[in-house]
Amino acid sequence: MTPIAGRAYGPVIPLAQAMRRRGLPHCRPHFPAVRIPEGRGRTPADGDHRERGECPMFFPHTETRRVALRPAGADDAAAAYEVLLRLGTAGLPVLDVFTQTFGEGLAACFLVRDKDTDEVVGLSTVSAVNPAGHLRIEVHLTGDTAGEISGDVHALTANFAFSMWRTRKVYIHRTSPDTRAIGFGDAHEAMVRTEAILPEHTYFHGRLWDVHVLAIHREDWNTHGVALLEKIV
Template sequence: MKQSDQAPLGVDVGPAPQTGRHVRLRAVVPPDYQFLYELAMSEELGWRWRSRGTSMSPEGFAQAMWQDSLAQFMIVHPESGEPFGLVTAYGANFKHGWTYYAQVMRPDLMGTAIGMEAAALFVNYLFTNWNLRKIYIEAVEFNFDQFRSGLGKYFDQEGCRRAHEFYQGRYWDSYTLAIHRERWEAEWKRLLRIVLPREPGFEWVAPAGWPGSGNGNGARHP
């Protein structure tokens, strides 16, 4: 073997972490379908999903979960395994280097940093495993307001379809947001270092501008 063919020394290669201080990303298995189905059909969250109140059969829901999916994980407690929600990437286009991202959390976890911790782990997972240029998020106006504070720091707005979706007597704008690889390098990797497990006694403090947790933002079926 020529010297130029040898692997460089000192290269730190390993898996993208899937466990943070408050959450763990684990594989979705059939017993999870009931939790996710009830979450999607719930009074608190059903109206935020793209179905906007449309009922799906449990069987159809489970099938739709995997349609056009690139990767998805349950968000759970790192020790007890208690389910918190779901992160999913779908509609990937490897020719052009992008995919879509969606996330849903339990209603009682809205407004906490748990959703953003899961997002930091998953965004890092996607950029680590695939040569993506950007990750798209589609958010209707009343969902976007929940995490608008991250605009310009953690993601950028790339488009807006005016009066695009009808709900509750009016039409709402729909936004196309993007997490660029450059922002992952500059901002999300820093957040990843914050959310990874630390020594006992370490107090987690959310950085300035840290958005609220996901609550169906950008969620599809699902």
């Protein structure tokens, strides 16, 4: 198994202010949650953005035909812990400690559910955006369908980041240089750029691993990301 370069898991920063800016309702104020309105969230002019050279109006989708991202709060810490435990995540504390600090430093946290079975099949997180407009997403998936749904979950999580904040770059850290494993497919793989390699940066399963710092730029998401979402949402 090739590990994802993880973070220290540790309540999640409320999204209420960001949601109000976007005109979206929120619920459960003790952790970020999104009650997505009906429809695709497109304005009548959205389809013409490419012709006009403008940025599209992003909508924070949380579902594709196969998976759904459900906001995770304190009550979901045990389920999130189970996902990370199955994957053998390095540095995972005992459950009590994990529950007490679950979501610290994150702007959003989701459990990934299979829409056919409603089974929890993963965890998806978004870090707080920094002053430069950069943030980091992480996707942890378990089960036999992990490879099949990876593209959907990465796309939903990245799009959420671009939709909710003035995000310039979405970073993904991986121990494999193969960007195809993210799952966007050949037509959209080019939007994932390698920005740096951190040699022997993390320790996992008895060895040191390089960490590959990958980035998705907003200008690439404006074209490739929107086209990808149109296929899967």
